[in-house]
Amino acid sequence: MSSASAIGNDVIRAGYLPGLDASEVEWEFLKFERGLEQLTVAVPTLTQAQTIALTRRVRTAPMRYLAPMPVTQIISVIDAAIHLFLDRQGPYRKQLESALPIITGYDPEMIRLALTAYLKTFRGPELARFVTEDLPNPLILDRFVPALKGGYVKAYGPTILVHVWAGNVPALPLWSFVCGLLVKAGNIGKLPSAEPLFAGLFAQAVAEVEPELADCFSILWWKGGDDRVATNLYESSDVVLAYGGNSVLTQIAERVPLTTRYLPFGHKISFSVIAAQALDSDKSWRLAHAAEFDVGNYDQHGCYSPQLIYVERGGKVSPREFSNYLAHELEAFATRYPRRTLSIEEARDVAAWWHKQELSSLADSSNALLGTVGASWNVV
Numbered sequence: 001m002s003s004a005s006a007i008g009n010d011v012i013r014a015g016y017l018p019g020l021d022a023s024e025v026e027w028e029f030l031k032f033e034r035g036l037e038q039l040t041v042a043v044p045t046l047t048q049a050q051t052i053a054l055t056r057r058v059r060t061a062p063m064r065y066l067a068p069m070p071v072t073q074i075i076s077v078i079d080a081a082i083h084l085f086l087d088r089q090g091p092y093r094k095q096l097e098s099a100l101p102i103i104t105g106y107d108p109e110m111i112r113l114a115l116t117a118y119l120k121t122f123r124g125p126e127l128a129r130f131v132t133e134d135l136p137n138p139l140i141l142d143r144f145v146p147a148l149k150g151g152y153v154k155a156y157g158p159t160i161l162v163h164v165w166a167g168n169v170p171a172l173p174l175w176s177f178v179c180g181l182l183v184k185a186g187n188i189g190k191l192p193s194a195e196p197l198f199a200g201l202f203a204q205a206v207a208e209v210e211p212e213l214a215d216c217f218s219i220l221w222w223k224g225g226d227d228r229v230a231t232n233l234y235e236s237s238d239v240v241l242a243y244g245g246n247s248v249l250t251q252i253a254e255r256v257p258l259t260t261r262y263l264p265f266g267h268k269i270s271f272s273v274i275a276a277q278a279l280d281s282d283k284s285w286r287l288a289h290a291a292e293f294d295v296g297n298y299d300q301h302g303c304y305s306p307q308l309i310y311v312e313r314g315g316k317v318s319p320r321e322f323s324n325y326l327a328h329e330l331e332a333f334a335t336r337y338p339r340r341t342l343s344i345e346e347a348r349d350v351a352a353w354w355h356k357q358e359l360s361s362l363a364d365s366s367n368a369l370l371g372t373v374g375a376s377w378n379v380v
Contacts, residue, residue, distance in 0.1 A: 011040045012099060014196045016203035016219040019057050020050060028221075030193060032103045034341070039102040041196050043221035051229050054218050055236045058186040059160055061215035066184040069212075071131060071141045077213065078178055079124035081205040086119050088112075092201055100170050103195055105340030106298060111170060114297055118171060122178055131182060141183065157183030158238035158261075164252060165199065166243040167192025168301045173199040176241055177217075181206070187217040188233060196221060224248070230255055239263065272306040274322070279315025284325055292329035296377070299339050320368065323379050327370040330377040339376035354378065 017025065027042040046054070066074070084092050096115065101108040120126075131138045135155065137145050144152040161180045165173040173189060177199065180187040189199050200219045207214035222229040234240055234256045241263045242252050249264040256262045272294065274287055294306055309326075311319035342350065354373055357380050361369040371378035 010038060011042060012095070012197065013042045014191060014200045014219075015044045015221060016200045016207075016217070017044060017046075017054060018207075018215045018218060020046075020054065025050070028223075030196060034102045034105050037102045039099055041099075041103065043191055043193075043196050045222065046220060046229060048228060048232060051220075051232050052236075054220070055160065055188065055233065057215050058188055058218050059236070061213075062159070062184055062186045065212045066181070066186075066216050069184070071138055071182060071184075072128075074181055074184070075124050075127045075131075077206060077210040078122060078127060078181060080209040081202065082119050082122045084205045084209070085202070086116065092205055095201065096170075096198065099197055100195070103197060104170055106170070107337040107340070110297065110337040115171060118174075122174060127178070127182065130179075155183070157185035159186055160237040160239075161185040161187050162233050162237040162240045163187065163189040164240065164242035164244070165189060165192045167194030167196070169298050169303075170195055171198045171202075172243070174202060177202065181213075181217070185239075188237070189217070189219045191219060191221040193221075193224075227255065234260055241265070268303040270304050270306050271308040271310065273310045274312065276312040276315035279311070279317040279322065281316060284315075284317040284322055288322060288325035288329045291326055292333050295326075296330060296333040296337065323368065323370060327377075327379045330371075330379065334376045 011029070013022065013027065026045045026047075028045050030041045030043060032039045032041065084090055085096070087093055088097070097108065097112055100106070100111050100115075104111070128138075131141070135141070136148075139145050140153060140155040141157075144154045147153045157180070163173065163176050163180070165176070172195070173192075177187060177189060189203075191199055203217055203219050206217075220229070220233075230252075234252075237260055239261045240252065240256050242249055243265045244252075244267075246266055249266060253262055253264065272291060274291075278284075278287060291306070291309060294304065297305060300307070311322050313319060317325075351373075354369075357367075357369045357378070358373075361367040361380075367380065369378065369380055
């Protein structure tokens with residue numbers, strides 16, 4: 001079985017391939033660096049025959065192991081796997097904390113804190129709440145239960161659920177992977193090239209906690225635009241779930257057969273609203289601190305990182321004063337958690353944005369641009 005593991009001091013093998021020997025798989029090497037630190041992640045490139053064999057294994061195993069397993073037991077397995085990742089002295093967490101800063105470029109301390117908070121979302125009580133909120137009766141995943149309108153009903157997950165993940169935020173694949181397990185689907189995930197480590201490690205942890213589930217999922221990788229592997233998987237799946245930009249989602253839609261359900265999830269833009277009642281001398285600083293964390297976490301790349309904050313007039317603290325509070329908090333945040341190094345394209349876009357906002361503030365005195373050119377934060 002091939003899974004995420006270290007194969008050298010600075011090379012990590014990613015993915016999770018039940019039934020395949022690593023020596024029989026070709027690997028492509030993705031190189032990452034952060035300052036003077038370098039890391040290479042080896043990702044699997046499968047042949048058509050290997051892809052077909054893996055898909056068959058993942059299709060049949062859930063019927064034997066996941067289907068008869070009570071959803072409460074599945075929750076317990078996931079909870080135990082999450083516990084392995086929350087243990088900072090354990091091998092999984094140590095590998096993540098050492099590798100993710102190099103892979104993503106994000107500050108190590110930011111990753112440590114955000115990863116802990118994120119993982120706690122998937123503990124047992126929270127997972128039970130997920131199921132209860134989405135289904136009228138969680139037992140509907142285990143057996144036939146009485147329906148409100150008479151008769152009996154049972155919920156079935158897809159036989160094969162293919163995930164195409166984005167990698168802008170570490171550990172992002174956890175959401176759909178966990179949900180796929182809860183509905184007892186056979187899960188096949190595509191590693192994001194931007195962060196190819198977490199999903200394979202989590203699959204390995206689940207298999208470690210409950211070996212019977214070891215063949216119920218697989219974590220692969222293929223180059224974007226590789227029709228050979230993608231087409232085989234899409235044609236063999238019941239549902240394809242994909243994250244990414246509009247162009248990527250459109251390309252996937254063109255390859256997914258009409259008989260396969262396609263669930264695309266594009267980029268989200270979030271904003272915050274602060275009411276006048278909350279803007280007093282005591283609460284305003286706390287609100288600015290909370291807003292600073294939401295904005296600065298993962299360099300404003302998260303789905304819930306606000307790109308815009310609406311501040312209501314009429315409070316004891318004006319919107320302009322609150323902007324100054326936020327600027328102060330962002331300055332402190334940037335000192336503690338330095339922003340990752342921008343690519344040439346990103347730096348160019350930031351410079352163009354700054355120039356536009358500077359001209360706007362000069363033309364209209366009601367527009368203020370806080371922060372300096374080239375700083376890792378600005379407030380308009």
